[in-house]
Amino acid sequence: MSPESFHTLYKLLGSVSGFIYPNELEIRWSILIVVYPYVTGLVAGAFILASLVKVFNVKDVQPVYRLSLLTALAFLLVAPLPLQAHLGRPERAYEIFLTPNLSSAMAMFGFVYAWYLMGVLLLEMWFEYRRDLVVWSREEKFPMSWIYWILSLFSRDVSERAVKFDMKAVRTITIIGIPSAFLLHGYVGFIFGSVKANPWWSSVLMPIVFLMSAIVSGIALVIVLYMVLIPLKGGKIDMKCLDTLTSYLFYAVIVDFSLEALDFIHRLYESEESIQILGVLIADKLMISLVVIQILLGMLIPAGILVAVKSMKFDPELRKLLYFVSAILIQIGIFSTRWNVVIGGQLFSKSFRGLTTYKMEMMGVEGLLVALVFLILPFIILGVLVKIFPPWKASELGEAKTS
Template sequence: MENHYDHLQEMLTRVDGFIYPNEIELHWGILVVVYPYVTGLVAGAFILASLERVFNVKVLKPTYHIALLTALAFLLTATLPLVSHLSQPGRAFQIMVTPNPNSAMAIFGFVYLWYLMVVLLLEIWFDYRRDIVIWSREKKGLLKWVYKIMTIGIFDLSPKSIEWDKKIGYFITVVGIPSAFLLHGYVGFIFGSVKANPWWSSVLMPVIFLFSAMVSGIALVMLVYMIVSFIRRVKIDMKVLDTIAKYLFYILIIDFSLEALDQIHRIYEAEESFEIISLLVSGKLSITLGLIQLFLGTLIPLFALGLFQLYKPANRIRKWVYFIVGFLVLIGIFFMRWNVVIGGQLFSKSFYGFTSFKLQLIGSEGLWMAILWMVVPVLILAFLLWLLPPWKRVPE
């Protein structure tokens, strides 16, 4: 408590201009940055997986299961940053018990469950069913039982049954694409629908969130594919990387255009909030928005990926550039979320001044907590890749 007061005391000395006195405390910290970031990775990874299946992009076959498992790993922890930032985490279940139908946030629980239980888990299950049954026969000890439970008691591997798996899996993927759009477009809506905040309130917000999600998810799967190949000491298929990079390039263009459109629209309309927002962008957000999100996270990747569409240097160079680009894009999108969530709270709703954000290390809103919720899904992914290794699937 005293720490909290000391923190606020310091924030009080950092106020520029006038803010409402209750605005000294910045309410949504880094965990609320992590939350849309993680959900975005899920939606993006899933959409990349769907590309292979629904749009029949055969080249992407090696990343299909990696993408699905990545989506699952991050989805499993997606709600935890949100829950841990609550002042009353023990009451989180109420959001499912008495969801307010008018609240954008209340529906999240249901969108989440739909996506987790009905789309992702089922899709992965139908994809792996044949392997799970075979593994449940071959493996020994505890693992045997784990696979047995995962079969939910269905051991039928007749061609007809396998045919059904494929049909249902395809159907779920088709349902899954709009669901992934829903999941993340909806996260954008949570911010875009706040009319009190001109930095958030924009119809484009859900669309921007969706495309930036796809950008980050695709970059993540690309990196996971490279790292997994490196660890397994297998050769990276450059065709796969080139194809993923091509999609990343196209979607990055759309994402960039949408964000540019949003900003141009703001500048041209120049509403009441314009002065404070231009001060925000040129001041407190100049590094995170101008340098990191725009220059490092968007322009450099666009340039590098665009160049490779015209001219292809040696594999080794491309590999490294793809790796760096993927990394830059992931950081860029993280700071895109940062600029939305933190940036939107830095200026007063009186439009007469600024507060500031100081990242705390410990506590439920601190950096360590945020790092925890970024590391745990990576561990889960490692576990899932071990439990359901895509490269050890039994050939038909």
Template sequence: ALVFSFALLPVAMMPLMLHLMQPLNGIHVLMTPHFTSAISAFGIVFMTYACIVAAEIWFVYRKFIVDSVHRLNDKQDRSGLESLLLPIYKVISLGAMDISKGALDSDHKAVKFLAALGIPVACFLHGYAGFIFGSVKANALWMTPLMPVIFICSAVVSGIALCIVSYYIFMEMRKWAAKRGKNWLLPDALAQGGTAIPVEQLRSIQEHEVKMTSKYLLIFMTAAITLEILDMIFRGYTAVKSWDALRMVIYEHDFMKIFVYQYGLGNFLPFLMLLLPGLTTRRAVVASVLVLFGVFMMRWNVVIGGQAFSLTFAGFMEYHLPIIPHDIETFKEGLGGMLSVIVTPFIIFYFLNMIFPAFMSDDEAH
């Protein structure tokens, strides 16, 4: 999960940059962050979290990095990939070659400190988008103090569900590739010269990890569903000036998207699937896919649905997703851009897995 989250970080700004007319200007948010702009302040939070994750990965894999430097140095007949990895390991080792018991104990303490520090920073990072939406007074659907908390809970839920689905897919691919000798699907084996996990252990490890993580998914789903329903009840009870327009949007115009797709298929159905006894790996994976669909619909209803009407309720606008692009703009704003955002973190993870094997045991890493 740690390596995969690091692979997801570069993709965090991709949707916004695809939407910009001048996407190359997006780097200014990270390179020149300041507090006078809500968007530019995001650069401070994002870079802080990125540094925490990078430092945590370094401390977790430091022993492995040092061992890899010694192993590749002593190896006479290195392959081309191993010859490329050796200088990379030497650079990222930062000269810290001490792997004594005292040094490793210090690494463990640093990992615990960074993990504890990373939790509030991650919550602030994921709630920041909700803060920006919730502070827009001109849009009745977005203007709620619960928006940052809802975004935090949905981010936790989608993150856990994505880890379950990705882990299941990766482990199935590893089992298939290990049995048939397809090392190009095993980047860690390709780089290290052997499989990180024996084939006979893959299935048992997969079932244990998926079922254990599903319990956490169920807990955070409860919090996310409760907050979203509470927000809707609060809006209806207070019945502010814009409630007439919101009621038309929620109960008429977007009824199918909100109550059938988001709450029905994306929340309550996977909640019941995870709650029923005798949970299997495949049922947990199917439920996680539905959870991801529900979070996607939640973001769709907030971002797209919030722009489909005006505060004066002058009517609705319809958004049609460009499927077949006819220029670069329809590619970025359509299905092509969406698939690019989905595929990019997996490509990054493939190459990161060569340097930091994500499927090795804790004993091997430390």
């Protein structure tokens, strides 16, 4: 630890209000641990959106099916990085596979992650893209033709029977995939929800709230990406798809809001030992990030916009603008949700007698800059993925144009 961070901590000593245990001054889980559940949430959300198409046969959102899969993959690849970077001894991370402590929720991370990546996401994508990979390997020039051929595992069969089998496989994997996505993100919620020492975290609702907010953020992200990428590719946005997507987004927001409200009311009504300090926490430290950003900007305003759009007949251009704005607002709101859980849970003392302060680093490993890198990186990966595995066929883009 550098002398500068000691200097910061000495300064923090002065900004402690009330009494905290001495070791609680330093916020151990920093901005990177805010980024981690946010990114995993996007993975789970995007995947669940993709499953709507295959399992529940929602034909309207077919245009974003492949995009959702690619988004889930791009973010999944980045998800472990903030965790890794935040470790005190990152070079020892492999130990989690060597001697996993079976009673530890965190020890399961490696296994849940590996299962989701290998057993679900990559498998589903392979079946989904196999036919195209074979076709592209024939059409494209070297070296792309070789890459496609290797990725298709040297497959050549594009007969109707084979493609039909692919589709059946995709459906089966999706059915397994939904609980897996629930597991992936519910488990992140469980990591926090199972800490009995921390009343801000400790709640059975935590995994479910995490999951619902994950769905909200995932759908909102895919909406934004769809609205940005399609015009870039020279296509036309399918309004029917967008309307359906935003409807689902709206339902998810409502469920998420109800769950969070339930959690809040439950705490308030039970009024346990910790309620006083949690009240002070919200009033003193989380007013902006919880009440203003998470609830008002990230939930009530976008929900209001969506209600307005659904109940009134706006023309498509205005609708698009409003959808876009509410999806962005929701994105900011969900990031704020993660912040309030992770940082908020460490701001108050477990003695329930005081609060500490979080001073975010700028340049350090656990600083804002690194966090931004981890937030931007998935988009770069997604850019590459979209290039290699085009989510839309030229005909689809064109079709939208004519209709």
